[in-house]
Every structure is written in C-alpha cells, then in structure tokens.
Amino acid sequence: MLKSIIFTLCLVGRITAVPLKDAQPCQISEGLLYEIRSYQPIVHKIMNEIVNGRFAGQTWQSLAELTDTFGPRMTGSQQLEDAIDYAVKEMIQDGLENVHTEDVPVPHWVRGYERAQLVEPIHLELPILGLGTSVGTPYGGISAEVIVVQSFAELDELPNELIEGKIVVFVPQWVSYGETGTYRRLGASAAAKKGAVASLIRSVTQFSIGSIHTGVQEYEEGVRKIPTASITVEHAEMLLRKYHRGEKLKIHLEMHDENLGMFMSRNTIAELQGLVYRNSSVVVVSGHLDSWDVGVGAMDDGGGVMISWKALTYLKALGLRPRRTIRAVLFTGEEQGVWGGRQYFENHKAQGEEEFNFFFESDSGTFNPLGYGFAGNDEAKCIFQEIVKLLAPLNATEVSSSSSAGPDVTDWSAAGYPGAGLLNANDRYFWFHHTAGDSMLVEDPANLDRCAAIWAATAYVVADLSIAMPKTILHN
Amino acid sequence: MLKSIIFTLCLVGRITAVPLKDAQPCQISEGLLYEIRSYQPIVHKIMNEIVNGRFAGQTWQSLAELTDTFGPRMTGSQQLEDAIDYAVKEMIQDGLENVHTEDVPVPHWVRGYERAQLVEPIHLELPILGLGTSVGTPYGGISAEVIVVQSFAELDELPNELIEGKIVVFVPQWVSYGETGTYRRLGASAAAKKGAVASLIRSVTQFSIGSIHTGVQEYEEGVRKIPTASITVEHAEMLLRKYHRGEKLKIHLEMHDENLGMFMSRNTIAELQGLVYRNSSVVVVSGHLDSWDVGVGAMDDGGGVMISWKALTYLKALGLRPRRTIRAVLFTGEEQGVWGGRQYFENHKAQGEEEFNFFFESDSGTFNPLGYGFAGNDEAKCIFQEIVKLLAPLNATEVSSSSSAGPDVTDWSAAGYPGAGLLNANDRYFWFHHTAGDSMLVEDPANLDRCAAIWAATAYVVADLSIAMPKTILHN
Numbered sequence A, B: 001m002l003k004s005i006i007f008t009l010c011l012v013g014r015i016t017a018v019p020l021k022d023a024q025p026c027q028i029s030e031g032l033l034y035e036i037r038s039y040q041p042i043v044h045k046i047m048n049e050i051v052n053g054r055f056a057g058q059t060w061q062s063l064a065e066l067t068d069t070f071g072p073r074m075t076g077s078q079q080l081e082d083a084i085d086y087a088v089k090e091m092i093q094d095g096l097e098n099v100h101t102e103d104v105p106v107p108h109w110v111r112g113y114e115r116a117q118l119v120e121p122i123h124l125e126l127p128i129l130g131l132g133t134s135v136g137t138p139y140g141g142i143s144a145e146v147i148v149v150q151s152f153a154e155l156d157e158l159p160n161e162l163i164e165g166k167i168v169v170f171v172p173q174w175v176s177y178g179e180t181g182t183y184r185r186l187g188a189s190a191a192a193k194k195g196a197v198a199s200l201i202r203s204v205t206q207f208s209i210g211s212i213h214t215g216v217q218e219y220e221e222g223v224r225k226i227p228t229a230s231i232t233v234e235h236a237e238m239l240l241r242k243y244h245r246g247e248k249l250k251i252h253l254e255m256h257d258e259n260l261g262m263f264m265s266r267n268t269i270a271e272l273q274g275l276v277y278r279n280s281s282v283v284v285v286s287g288h289l290d291s292w293d294v295g296v297g298a299m300d301d302g303g304g305v306m307i308s309w310k311a312l313t314y315l316k317a318l319g320l321r322p323r324r325t326i327r328a329v330l331f332t333g334e335e336q337g338v339w340g341g342r343q344y345f346e347n348h349k350a351q352g353e354e355e356f357n358f359f360f361e362s363d364s365g366t367f368n369p370l371g372y373g374f375a376g377n378d379e380a381k382c383i384f385q386e387i388v389k390l391l392a393p394l395n396a397t398e399v400s401s402s403s404s405a406g407p408d409v410t411d412w413s414a415a416g417y418p419g420a421g422l423l424n425a426n427d428r429y430f431w432f433h434h435t436a437g438d439s440m441l442v443e444d445p446a447n448l449d450r451c452a453a454i455w456a457a458t459a460y461v462v463a464d465l466s467i468a469m470p471k472t473i474l475h476n
Helices: A005-015 A030-037 A040-051 A058-070 A078-093 A152-157 A177-193 A233-244 A298-317 A339-348 A378-394 A407-414 A445-464 B005-015 B030-037 B040-051 B058-070 B078-093 B152-157 B177-193 B233-244 B298-317 B339-348 B378-394 B407-414 B445-464
Strands: A097-110 A114-120 A128-130 A142-149 A167-170 A198-202 A228-231 A250-255 A258-272 A282-288 A326-331 A356-361 A369-375 A398-401 A419-424 B097-110 B114-120 B142-149 B167-170 B198-202 B228-231 B250-255 B258-272 B282-288 B326-331 B356-361 B369-375 B398-401 B419-424
Touching (some): A058 A078, A058 A445, A058 B233, A078 A326, A114 A128, A114 A228, A167 A177, A167 A233, A177 A228, A198 A233, A258 A339, A282 A407, A339 A407, A378 A445, A419 A445, B040 B298, B040 B445, B078 B258, B078 B298, B078 B326, B258 B339, B282 B298, B282 B407, B298 B326, B298 B445, B326 B445, B378 B398, B378 B445, B419 B445
Parallel strands (some): A142 A167, A356 A419, B167 B198, B282 B356, B369 B398
Antiparallel strands (some): A128 A228, B142 B250
C-alpha cells in the first residue's frame, strides 16, 4: 500500500481501529436477521471448499506463479503490463465474465544507479533506495556535510545557514506508519526549504535486518526539488550517534533516478455477473496489482489482488452466482499515488449511486484474517456486522470502524459508499513493506486460504442479500 | 561466530544442550559449598553495580563507540588492525594490566565486485555475498544454466553430464546451523566434483527480510575451486519453484573476490592480575574482535568481546582483585577459520596445565543471559553449578553440558580444560548472523548489562576460589 498523505487518516483509522460502540444498538428487522442467518450453510460451504476442499492451497500457488513469472511489477514497467495481460488471460481461463481493462495514465519514475557512501570520518557504504518521484543528482554525485535531526521541529529550530548546502538525515523514531511515514513523504521539501542539497530518511519500519524501505514522496509545489532516499535503520541510528558525539560527517550521494513523464497503464477488471442485477448495485472486491521494484509485491499487494480475483473464480467453480455482480478490480499505479483508484472514481462516479453497492479492498496484508474494518453509515454497519458473524468458523468476526475501506477505494468511502477492508494479524506488515523481503515467504498458504475464504463468503452474501447495503451519498 | 566444520559438533552440542544429569550426584565438601555460598554478597555487589549502578548502560555505549568508530572489522582489513590498536589504548586507559597483543598470521580474503543476475526466463538481480575464501570468476563473469537441488543426496543422484558446466543452487531447508550450514561450507566442492562451474547457496537462516548471509567455506583438497556465494532465502525459494515448474533458468555471475595470501594480525590481551597467582591458573574470558564485512559485528562478536573486556574494567574499578588473574583475550581471525584461537592454543599449550584454570567464551550472542554451557569433567561441573546458583538474582542459573566452551577455546575444551560459554536467549541469533543487520540494534543495553554482570561475577568467583577448577588433561 502506498499510504500517501491522502490516505494517512484512513490508515491510522484502520490500524487504531475502534470497535463499534454498543451505545447505538442496531435495529435490524427480524426478517433481515433471519435472512442473513439463513446464509450460514452456504457460507460454510464456500469457506470449507477454500480452506479444506478443492481450492486449498491454490491461492498461494497462483500468487507464487504470478510473482515468480513477472517479478516486481513497478508502475510504468513492462513487467506490470505483462502481468496485466497475464491476469486478463487467466481470468478468462477461469471462466470469469466481462474481463477487460480500463486505461489509467500513471507517472513513470525509474530508479537508476544509486549509491551513498559515508566518506568522513570513516568510509562506509550506505545502501539506499531512492524514494518514488525523487530527482537524481548530477552525474558524479554530490558530496556534502551531514546534519542529522530526529524531527521536523528540530530541523526548524536550526538556522538556515547551518543547513545550506548540507545533506539532512531524518532519523525519526518509529511511532506509526502514518506519523513516521510523514518524514519519508515530506522530508525532502522540508530540508530543501532550509537550503539542503539532499535528504536521507531512516527506513520506515519497527524492525530491520539491514533492510531498506522505499516508498513514494511528494515535493511541495514551488520548493526546489532535491534528491531523497531511504537508508537502513541501522545506518540511520549509527549516523545519529556519531553526530551526537560531535563527529563531522560527510556523505557522497549519487542517484540517477528519473521522472519520465506519464505512461498509460490499466486497471484490470473481471466479474461474476449477477443473476438479477448486472451493471448496477455491484459489489467490488479489490487490491492493487502494481508493486514496488524491490521484492515482488507478494504481500503488497499480491495477496489482496489474488484473494479478490480468486474469490470470483472459486464462487464460479462452485456454481454460486449471487443476485448482484461481484466485480474484481485490480488497480494499477497505487504505489506511485493511487492513480488507478483515483481514475476509477473519476470514470465511474457519475453513475456511482446506481452502479455500486459495496467496496471491499485488501491492502494491509493477507496474514491470518481477523475480520473487517468497516466504512459506511450506521445502518449498513449493523447489517455488515450480522453478516460477519457468519465467519465465526474462521474466527474472523471482528468489525472495527474506519473512515476508508482502503487506499484505492478511499474516494468512494469519502463519498459515503459503504465498504470494508480486510483486517488481519499484520503486526509484522511493516517489517517487509516496500523491501526486498516482500516475497512469497511472507505469505502463508493456510492464511491466504482463510483470507480468500472470508473474502469470497462475505462478498457473496453482500451481493446476494435481498436488500442493497444502505448508503448516505455526499454530493459535493 | 564462524562455526567451521571443526566446530560443528560443539555448536550442535551447545544449541541442543542437555541439562546435567541428576544420575551422578555431585559430591562437594561442605567446606567448599560454604565457601562458594559466601560469595553471594560480592556477586550481588558486582551484578548490582553493572546492572543498576554506576556501570549501567556503559557496556552498550562502549560497544557502540567501537562499532561506530571502526565499522566492520574483517580479518586482514585496516579497520580490524585499527580496532585492535584502539582496544589496546582503551584497555590501558581502563587501568588494565599486561595489555599486549600476540601475533597471528591470518588469511587475507577480500570481497570485490559481486553481481548475480537471473537472465532467463526473466531478468532479475539476485543480490549475493561471496563466501569467505571463494575464488572469483573471470572478468566479465560467467553465464550458465542452473540446476537447483535441496540436498547433497539429490545432487549425487544426478548424472555428471547434467551438472557439467552448470551453476548449482543449493536450497536446503533450515534444520539447524550445524546441519544447514554444511551446504555453505562444503557446497562448492560438492558441486565442482560433479562438474559445476559455480555454486550458490540459500542463506543459512530461519528468517529473512531479503537478507544475505555470508560466511566462510572450505574447498576440498584436490577439487577444482569454483566461485561460490549466498543468495537470499526469497530468491532461493523462487528459483526452486521455477525449476520445479520445468523452467529453464540461466544465471550470469561475476565475482572479483580474491585470496591475497597471509596477513599478520593480533590477538588482544589484557589482565586483571591475581593477588596470589599472576601467570598461572589464569581464568580466561574471551570473544573475537574480528567480524564479517557486512554489518558491524555488534552481535558477532562485539558483545562477547565487550563483556569480556569490561568485566575486567568493572572489577578493577570496584577494587575487586581475585586470587588468580582474569585474562581477557580478544581473538582475531575467527570468522575466517578460528585463526586467533588456534594460534593461541599453539603458543600456550606447552605450559597450559600450569598457565590456565578456566576458559570462558561468549560467541553466541549477548541477548538476555540464561546461564552457561559447561565443558569439562564432572567434578568441575559440580563446582561450577554451585557457583552459577549465585546468579539467581538475574535468573541466569541454567547449566547445560557442551563439548566446547566456544569456537576460539575449543582446542582447550578438547584437551580437557574446563570452560563455559554464555547461554542466552538467542532464538533470533541466526536472523542477523553474518548480515548487514548485525548492528547495535540487535544489542539491548539492559541485556548487555546482564551479560556483563554474570560474566564478571562468575569469572571473579572462579578466579578467587580457594581451589582451582579440576581438569582432566588429555595428552595426545
């Protein structure tokens, strides 16, 4: 997941999720309660076939094939476009319907040669990963003295003359992704405003084995663009200690990263079309197919993509076709700024009230599933909670409140459409996030089955229910 | 720690440590028991001053200063020699006695440019770390098809014609360092015997975040020397899956690693000289000052070195001088094949029976201390167990049996000298072992204090006891 600034609030909301209050008791008609509970046998069947039956282990195998075949799927890369073509082909093979793509212009940022070295007082290689959208250095690189700060406040207090011509290293302590990630996103412009020639940031993680975490950053308009990259937590802390001991530090930095303008990518769409409603009241299940260029994006967001895609495949194979269409959307360009999600909203918002019923998104890992983070009005929440009780056989009945169902559908959440993000036991999510460690090793076949199982079962019930999920659309 | 083949048995012994049997009850005289118990107040004082008192946090600070100042301390490097000079200077500053070095010829292997790329069926960078003593490839590198095996048995079953001219990738599953590490140590020659042109090995670890683990390897005499390196667990597993799917894999490998012959390094020695015995019945506390060239060797073996050194410093500062000399030995060249330890044995073995009483070594991490792995005869074991009961305030009273007190003193253990290695909660030790993640982040100040505390207290009691520790010297 990208977690750009526009998503910070939702993320924080999801991570520090608040259980639904009992204060406003749900008022659901006996008839609706009875109807929801009547789905228990079918939910059992779906979950059992995915977890213990003929689909057991298949989601992991499909994800391994995707990631092994194409490797990382960076926005703007041929690998991503090849993976999109492959998904289209395979989805048709799976018997899915209305398989197609929708164009999305995305920025094409490429990583070039990147190297940082501490050259004073000792010589040490500092492995780096340039941050998405970062400009490069001149060829030959730049050498500059180093200022190490732990916060924006600390930087602000320093006189501009001190920062002028220096490389600023941000070493914020881990608090949360939302808070600590701010330094990654906004550090370069903050440093540039004080006269810095480049900035480096402690990788945004709680735990490291010499890991470097990339991610996108945002230049502030009107501020000089300076090169910016992440370094390991190990090196960041070491530089901080040396700086505090009064040592004069000098770094040589060379980065040939480039912004190559816009590139046409695609959202990838497939459907299990509804028995009754085909192009209206659609239930979306989603994730993003693009990844960073380190690791292979098995966790971020291969798992989310694969459970969304395979939910349809498994339901179809089981001969289960709900009243409403379930539509899998594999977004593109998420890591570079939620480009696929925002384009999808632009394309579909005019007809949104008729077209959509509910938005699922999984983009916080597919570890052991715990339930959902729900976004929507109280009435919808009450109904959704009853549906989620059906997942008791997999102990995934938690429902917390969130302002967004996920980064790619956050515009829909903000507009008042109901939706839900997958809650899972993702305590170690940021250990692997945007690193070389985002691989199939992070994904456990049984956990992935359980995620696919609740994803398919919940989407089925929401799509088949006699009523649409209530929504309170905000018209701006 | 190196864990060369000669140490495999000891390591396995230490890790699968067996509690002392109750079958042979200890027979210690009432007088000796009384004497040992009389050390409780002084043990309390030592431990309290280190954990809560004036030395609290100092061991971590000293280790940070060492590792931050010199970075990695590879055998043969100027950094290691500078670190040795620094240790000598600081030990004198600390008021330690008979501070000196003893020459040790060590092999000088240097890592050059190293790069591996999967070039078929997709292009993917495979970060590698050449294994110590590996030869390089020709300039321009080699390109070859890939054979992936999970065991030596699997390799043996394949016809030589199939292996001829190929790169063999070993992907053994993690069992233990002793067992799985065999592939790192012996894989190159095993592959070369079948005609391979290079070999790669899955990093030897249970857990990875895209981490590469280096380590030494051993060419079998008379077998062609081929380049060999480790790759990440992530990439190893990916290559295995692709190979099992029948994909034809091709790797381009270029390594400019070189063996530059021998280099003169030094073991670093300091003493807290005994009140009664000065050059006889010495109690050795030890670790190794050299490290790999990735990370900074804070864990392997900075922690072991620092608690050995500072045990003397703190006892001296507390005005505690035992009857016997406590000698800190910071070995050199351990990672390249226990060169410092073996040289020390060669130099001192003739006068060993008179010179030495006991050998402590810490080279398995300095996480929360649990007690000791003891090597020696039953009588010594019984006495040592009683001493270790004094560590109850820090819950570090475990005593297990081992065939060796540690890699650098393993020759002494084998010859029948009593000794003990630090047992600690090192479940994650191999996560960081020989990687860029071996940094100060692995070391916790409070844990390091506790390790230093039991190290100093135990060494003090062993060195001050009215009797020497019993030994059964084997004369070969």
